[in-house]
Amino acid sequence: xxxxxxxxxxxxxxxxxxxxxxxxxxxxxxxxxxxxxxxxxxxxxxxxxxxxxxxxxxxxxxxxxxxxxxxxxxxxxxxxxxxxxxxxxxxxxxxxxxxxxxxxxxxxxxxxxxxxxxxxxxxxxxxxxxxxxxxxxxxxxxxxxxxxxxxxxxxxxxxxxxxxxxxxxxxxxxxxxxxxxxxxxxxxxxxxxxxxxxxxxxxxxxxxxxxxxxxxxxxxx
Amino acid sequence: xxxxxxxxxxxxxxxxxxxxxxxxxxxxxxxxxxxxxxxxxxxxxxxxxxxxxxxxxxxxxxxxxxxxxxxxxxxxxxxxxxxxxxxxxxxxxxxxxxxxxxxxxxxxxxxxxxxxxxxxxxxxxxxxxxxxxxxxxxxxxxxxxxxxxxxxxxxxxxxxxxxxxxxxxxxxxxxxxxxxxxxxxxxxxxxxxxxxxxxxxxxxxxxxxxxxxxxxxxxxx
Amino acid sequence: xxxxxxxxxxxxxxxxxxxxxxxxxxxxxxxxxxxxxxxxxxxxxxxxxxxxxxxxxxxxxxxxxxxxxxxxxxxxxxxxxxxxxxxxxxxxxxxxxxxxxxxxxxxxxxxxxxxxxxxxxxxxxxxxxxxxxxxxxxxxxxxxxxxxxxxxxxxxxxxxxxxxxxxxxxxxxxxxxxxxxxxxxxxxxxxxxxxxxxxxxxxxxxxxxxxxxxxxxxxxx
Amino acid sequence: xxxxxxxxxxxxxxxxxxxxxxxxxxxxxxxxxxxxxxxxxxxxxxxxxxxxxxxxxxxxxxxxxxxxxxxxxxxxxxxxxxxxxxxxxxxxxxxxxxxxxxxxxxxxxxxxxxxxxxxxxxxxxxxxxxxxxxxxxxxxxxxxxxxxxxxxxxxxxxxxxxxxxxxxxxxxxxxxxxxxxxxxxxxxxxxxxxxxxxxxxxxxxxxxxxxxxxxxxxxxx
DNA sequence: CATGAATGAGACTTCATTCAT
DNA sequence: AATGAATGAAGTCTCATTCAT
Numbered sequence: 014x015x016x017x018x019x020x021x022x023x024x025x026x027x028x029x030x031x032x033x034x035x036x037x038x039x040x041x042x043x044x045x046x047x048x049x050x051x052x053x054x055x056x057x058x059x060x061x062x063x064x065x066x067x068x069x070x071x072x073x074x075x076x077x078x079x080x081x082x083x084x085x086x087x088x089x090x091x092x093x094x095x096x097x098x099x100x101x102x103x104x105x106x107x108x109x110x111x112x113x114x115x116x117x118x119x120x121x122x123x124x125x126x127x128x129x130x131x132x133x134x135x136x137x138x139x140x141x142x143x144x145x146x147x148x149x150x151x152x153x154x155x156x157x158x159x160x161x162x163x164x165x166x167x168x169x170x171x172x173x174x175x176x177x178x179x180x181x182x183x184x185x186x187x188x189x190x191x192x193x194x195x196x197x198x199x200x201x202x203x204x205x206x207x208x209x210x211x212x213x214x215x216x217x218x219x220x221x222x223x224x225x226x227x228x229x230x231x232x233x234x
Numbered sequence: 235x236x237x238x239x240x241x242x243x244x245x246x247x248x249x250x251x252x253x254x255x256x257x258x259x260x261x262x263x264x265x266x267x268x269x270x271x272x273x274x275x276x277x278x279x280x281x282x283x284x285x286x287x288x289x290x291x292x293x294x295x296x297x298x299x300x301x302x303x304x305x306x307x308x309x310x311x312x313x314x315x316x317x318x319x320x321x322x323x324x325x326x327x328x329x330x331x332x333x334x335x336x337x338x339x340x341x342x343x344x345x346x347x348x349x350x351x352x353x354x355x356x357x358x359x360x361x362x363x364x365x366x367x368x369x370x371x372x373x374x375x376x377x378x379x380x381x382x383x384x385x386x387x388x389x390x391x392x393x394x395x396x397x398x399x400x401x402x403x404x405x406x407x408x409x410x411x412x413x414x415x416x417x418x419x420x421x422x423x424x425x426x427x428x429x430x431x432x433x434x435x436x437x438x439x440x441x442x443x444x445x446x447x448x449x450x451x452x453x454x455x
Numbered sequence: 456x457x458x459x460x461x462x463x464x465x466x467x468x469x470x471x472x473x474x475x476x477x478x479x480x481x482x483x484x485x486x487x488x489x490x491x492x493x494x495x496x497x498x499x500x501x502x503x504x505x506x507x508x509x510x511x512x513x514x515x516x517x518x519x520x521x522x523x524x525x526x527x528x529x530x531x532x533x534x535x536x537x538x539x540x541x542x543x544x545x546x547x548x549x550x551x552x553x554x555x556x557x558x559x560x561x562x563x564x565x566x567x568x569x570x571x572x573x574x575x576x577x578x579x580x581x582x583x584x585x586x587x588x589x590x591x592x593x594x595x596x597x598x599x600x601x602x603x604x605x606x607x608x609x610x611x612x613x614x615x616x617x618x619x620x621x622x623x624x625x626x627x628x629x630x631x632x633x634x635x636x637x638x639x640x641x642x643x644x645x646x647x648x649x650x651x652x653x654x655x656x657x658x659x660x661x662x663x664x665x666x667x668x669x670x671x672x673x674x675x676x
Numbered sequence: 677x678x679x680x681x682x683x684x685x686x687x688x689x690x691x692x693x694x695x696x697x698x699x700x701x702x703x704x705x706x707x708x709x710x711x712x713x714x715x716x717x718x719x720x721x722x723x724x725x726x727x728x729x730x731x732x733x734x735x736x737x738x739x740x741x742x743x744x745x746x747x748x749x750x751x752x753x754x755x756x757x758x759x760x761x762x763x764x765x766x767x768x769x770x771x772x773x774x775x776x777x778x779x780x781x782x783x784x785x786x787x788x789x790x791x792x793x794x795x796x797x798x799x800x801x802x803x804x805x806x807x808x809x810x811x812x813x814x815x816x817x818x819x820x821x822x823x824x825x826x827x828x829x830x831x832x833x834x835x836x837x838x839x840x841x842x843x844x845x846x847x848x849x850x851x852x853x854x855x856x857x858x859x860x861x862x863x864x865x866x867x868x869x870x871x872x873x874x875x876x877x878x879x880x881x882x883x884x885x886x887x888x889x890x891x892x893x894x895x896x897x
Numbered sequence: 898c899a900t901g902a903a904t905g906a907g908a909c910t911t912c913a914t915t916c917a918t
Numbered sequence: 919a920a921t922g923a924a925t926g927a928a929g930t931c932t933c934a935t936t937c938a939t
Binding site: 480481483484560563564566567568569570571578581582585599603604605606608612613615616618619620621622623624626627629630631632635636639640642643644646647648649650651652653654656657658661662665666668669672673674 | 701702704705781784785787788789790791792799802803806820824825826827829833834836837839840841842843844845847848850851852856857860861863864865867868869870871872873874875877878879882883886887889890893894895
Binding site for chain 6: 683712717718719720721724
């Protein structure tokens, strides 16, 4: 009779409603009672599915990030060559963030919470996705170098940086109240990364030195 | 006898100790009593200088960001030409973040708090620094284009993106437990932005299209 | 098992215990913890039934005054003629106050609180009972005039004054540490009001003038 | 140079300003800082003249009541015969209350505070004035009986009751937001007390019994 | 399984009072 | 004498969590 007929489905239900509440109020201002009301269940029922508020919060983040990884994986697998795979990542990231624009502050809340809680699971979960993205990025970068599209670049360093770029654009977008088009920003990012800004003349002067740096990456010494 | 002999100095004292506590515990887990203990003053004394916990939190952020802006302004002013000014920004950002590595989580905490509080002062304060950085970045970018170092690029769009890049790298650094050298990352960022990753052959194919995108920026339609 | 098995009964319980505490300590010196202890419940439980301390205080007063009005109404209805109804009011007032002698200071506390709080509900509640008593008094006075027991007197003015007399006697009784018999005082009051103090000779001199004043009441000019 | 050049005068100053603040806010909501501001002195200065907030409060009440007693004493002494002395009391009471209408709630606050504080001085001070009034009233009543104006009445009982009547009218006046003319109410009171309400016929029936009660007063059995 | 009444630890904030200047 | 910065005890109210039904 209810929308969710088994434990797992109901768990998903709660996560969905909790995500809404957490998004709007942040972790500390979200009350278990409010989440229960949103999910139209009793306050005690939440505790049948999650031991603590923190565990629920983690589950919400986990659901978001798993969705994110899955969307990207699907799109990347569907793309034929490295170049289209890169586009696939960019497009799925943009679409994903935009489709959940209302919940975007949640991500910041997770990051902040992960840094302040004693519970190591939060940082672990964050790094799971970060590692997924960095490895995927490094793999594609290597492919693009191998295919002759890219100059030699330290793939791991670049992937780390690039995932930072993405998060940074997303962060700007959120702090600026989503006032600029996210897709355009990601496209511009790609143009910059691809072409660089230097003029022909400047490039002639600096090329050698900069190529060395790209190849070396950010490794210590 | 006391370290601080006047109201203003004592206020700074409290801000300094509060910054430590907020950094370690986050906003909600930081207790006024704990801050008072750290500053070795009575709990009530804090309220002689700050009306609420939130006001103190804002003052801590304001102090941080004001310092940041001042450091950058000084270094930029001391630099002679646009190219060294760009380096000055990069260097002062890196040094500033590194010198306060322990308080880095504070920034995330502010961002998260700003997005959920009803108090508009938080977002306003954040945007003050963001605007400062974007305008400085746009100005320098225009100079570099005018000087022939850069190809034509929409300066405001690029500055927005670049400040996002910086925040993103900083974010990565914090979430990765500061496990990579921040200066190397910023240097690599600069190489990428300058030279781009495309190989000579790929560049020939894509140059025209990408240059158009750089000139256009992220403006809508 | 518990003394109160439903929400409403438990609410009444809390009101009863709160009345005790408020009576003994006054509003400000009564602590929620103390009331909770008296009622043998958790501090938080009070807040399940009353949103604030003030709301609880109002509920205590409301319960007292509702009881008071009900007692009087019952007794007045049971009395046959106007004269016995007047006695009924006097008797029920005296008995009511005496039966709750220990809580008498509460009334003063309400009056004082009502005059200083911003919450208009307090004065409204006070005036509800005052209006009830004044209207009842005016009605009976008119009946007694009509029945020839009383000379012509402005019924509303007299009722206002008489309810003031009652409160005044009660006030004296409380401030004098309840050191005189309340019933005797009310009886004496009734004798004075009925017969007046003037001697036969004085009456002859003053009767006409005073009767005019009684008929006129306290209306302006 | 200052308005008050000696300790005693400054003490009076503080009392005056404190009376204003206490009147407006009540005891608990009046803050020492606020009183200091009103008196345009430093917070600590109040403590040069009063040991505690309660002592200041008591001093305010004492000043009020001393003024009250003095006004009445002066007017009563100026009156020639017992009958005019009675009028003098009534008039000075009415005028005094009206001249300080804004501070009227203060009296209630005192009464309430006296009943709840452990400090016995409050009730003692209240009873000082009450005794003054009751003794004065009893003396005048005896005079009026002796002079043949009044029937035989227990003077002490009547004086007790009558001072209760006065307080009761004052109370009504305050709780009804001073919406009726106080002088008219006191005049009506006097008419009732003098003449009584009973009609000629009723009086014939009840006279004997009521006169016995008046003579007996409220003494216990 | 589901619930929601009960709980009490704990936080922020207030403010009377002190005391060094 | 006058001040006001400093204090910390104390109070109201919140809310995650429990558990009997």
